[in-house]
Amino acid sequence: MSLFDRPEPATDRAWSQPRGEAALADVHRSIPLGVTRWQRFLAFLGPGYMVAVGYMDPGNWATSLAGGSKFGYTLLFVALLSNIMAIVLQSLSARLAIASGRDLAQACRDGLPRWTRLPLWLAAEIAIIATDIAEVIGTAIGLNLLFGIPLELGVIITSLDVFLILWLQRRGFRKLEAFVIALLGIIAVSFLAQIVLADPDWGGVLKGFMPTTDILTNPDMLYLALGILGATVMPHNLYLHSAIVQTRAWGNSTAEKREALRFATIDSTVALMFALTINASILILAASAFHANGQTEVADLGDAHRLIGPLLGAGIAPVLFAVALLACGLNSTVTATLAGQAVMEGFLHLRIAPWARRLLTRALAILPAAGVTILYGTDGMGELLILTQVVLSMQLSFAVVPLVAFTTQRSKMGDLVAPLWLGAFAWAIAAVIVVLNLKLLSDFF
Template identity: 50%
Template sequence: MQFRLPTTATAPFCPSEVQGTVAVSPRAPFWKKIWQFAGPGLLVSIGYMDPGNWATDIEAGSRYGYSLLFVVVLSSLAAIVLQCLSMRLGIVTGRDLAQLSRDRYSKPVVRGQWVLAEISIIACDLAEVLGGALAFHLLLGCSLMVGVVLTAFDTLIVLGLKGKNFRTLEAIMAGLIATIGLGYVIQLALVHPHWPSVAHGLIPSWQALSSREPMYLAIGILGATVMPHNLYLHSSIVQTRAVKRDPESIGSAIGLSRIDTIVSLVFALLINAAILILAAAAFHETGHTQVTEIEDAFRLLAPIVGTGAAAILFGITLLASGQSSTFTGTVAGQVIMEGFLQMKIPCWQRRLITRVLALIPAVIGVAMLGNGAVGRLLVASQVVLSLQLPFALWPLIRMTNDRALMGAFVNRPLTRALAWFLFVVVSAANLWLVLQTFGVGG
């Protein structure tokens, strides 16, 4: 089994350069086929574990205990459905969502889609800046502003990945995800959650969302979980597998990629649930119901749990979360720029531009509000992501419903109904948020 990049590749990932570069064997045993197709789902799942998720989940767990756990689960299930649509679109058409949008819509609409997609990437990168800066601050003892400056150097990580084949990059990301997962397994073992209460929190409850504050957090959780740029990303990176263009091979690729997607996002669901459960068990159940900052969570873990190891693990997993998201954000930016604008630039330049745009609000926020800016900006960044979702969902659902485009792999009636239901729920939640922001309807 060979994994190679063209010798002309100048960056760790450029969509058009790695398409079809991961070899797959149609005659391989089923377990080996799963292994060959495993990877794109993991890269996408990284976006579901970034520091933005930490902010919303920690605040939700601290303030409301386990009662919003069902929001994490339902948001993750919605993400699985939508990422499977994105994956299928890429495999069937051999093109990604951005490329197809460029061909289908007028130039002004395409430019608008591109701007919104870029905003979502910047909002996500803002969360990575703040999360990484806070991890440096907590682990190294430097000031938060110094931590923000240190995050600017993560462009060196992208340069360090130059020339690596795509399979190697997937393995590196898998290692970072494993670090996050292991860290939370140990932390949950240390805090001893009340599992019957955890199970009760999995039951959907409208009463838990009956006031503005939990609803705002729920929308933040939704934005942190279902990320719009991940829909563009997934439709592109599934094309790294060299799949024959006959219906049987395409159907097999969809089935194997679906397993990769579901397993990866279920793991991301467990991580996000673990963050909320940790906050509920460590803070809410001990009377610390106003822990809305990641730094406060770090400071309180050691005295509450009784060991400093919990806090150190917390900081390490936070750093791993931010650094892993750095790569996927760069890849998504390349996909969006190449797809919408047919423009290619080196990955390090793409990373630098995005990071500078994210550093501006981070520096201003920290300078004006100090450490207290982190929690507010993190939650706000996730709400911004949620606001972008309908503009990525609409073309995705329309295209996967288009028989002329998808042929025999068009959405079935049940999938179509579920996809439109999710679109309505997301749009309604965003409309509510806008009305609340401008003081309409109390």
């Protein structure tokens, strides 16, 4: 029997068609793992931090600032719960990729009825556009705060980031990851300094991590809680992670796949705990600087920048805030581009040049961002930021339910099927997301 006559493995026969060319084919399996166990572990560090970028994007800032200023430390529990959900779901995303060789978009295409493909693709694209709107707004505000560039011009300038991404991609995927991690370090240092200046009530912080029923009985709090959920557990990250983890060149044996899954899970878990630290810092900063001083309606990034210096009594605080915001916007741009590429290639088998894909997505994001900026200024941009995060939350079910369904089926996952306890936990997370979104719709209508 020749190499080309070998039967397909069981996990491939469970899908409706062969996978075809991998998403992000130019970097697929491009990173060698090394010989020693330590080298292989280090080789897997990176994708988790690229995924973590989506958990601290400018849209997350808006929801965390609004939640902290309006309700103090209360919504810290939501940030913690959302992060736990994210850790589980991102581990399943990596599991799907390593077990089946498919990213989530390809799995939806090959594992679900044909009539579902277009609606699921549209839902994924809406989520990416919502993410991109947040990046456009965050980057434009960052440019305005640091350099005085008008918001309208800043929105247009964000379209040029396609050249930054193309330059980074040409230098290799590890260089791209290094760029992202460096910006994450800038964000962390900026917020650490601001937290020190804010001197929060640490007793209140600890109490904020405890669950409360107020979230379910207060529609305003539920709206912001869902915004935090949508900003934390982001649909496009599930597609992204399942694609970029495949840049690592693990072997084909079950033992090698199990090792790859273990290292990828450690990478994403540690990175998401770092993201929780940043998200909690934003909310703690808002609670201690704004809520504690009677400023309970701060949802606008520009207002936060203007108020933070006088309230903290330090002139450097606004600069740190603006630098971190700009770093977040640039980072989110890189990861949203990769997610958009994986979604289009996976669902539609359609490959277009990365620069064309990026300009198309950015154009769809610039139009509403520019329109709101011209008509309503920074106040409208703040409201639009929060709305994008709620839209992301509403799209979550369309990514989470298929992901959990695939990873709990032995026919599709083989020996790497999610264990019963993990599958039960994941289905519970999916149910919580669906119920909360139905509650939000009920309250809205």
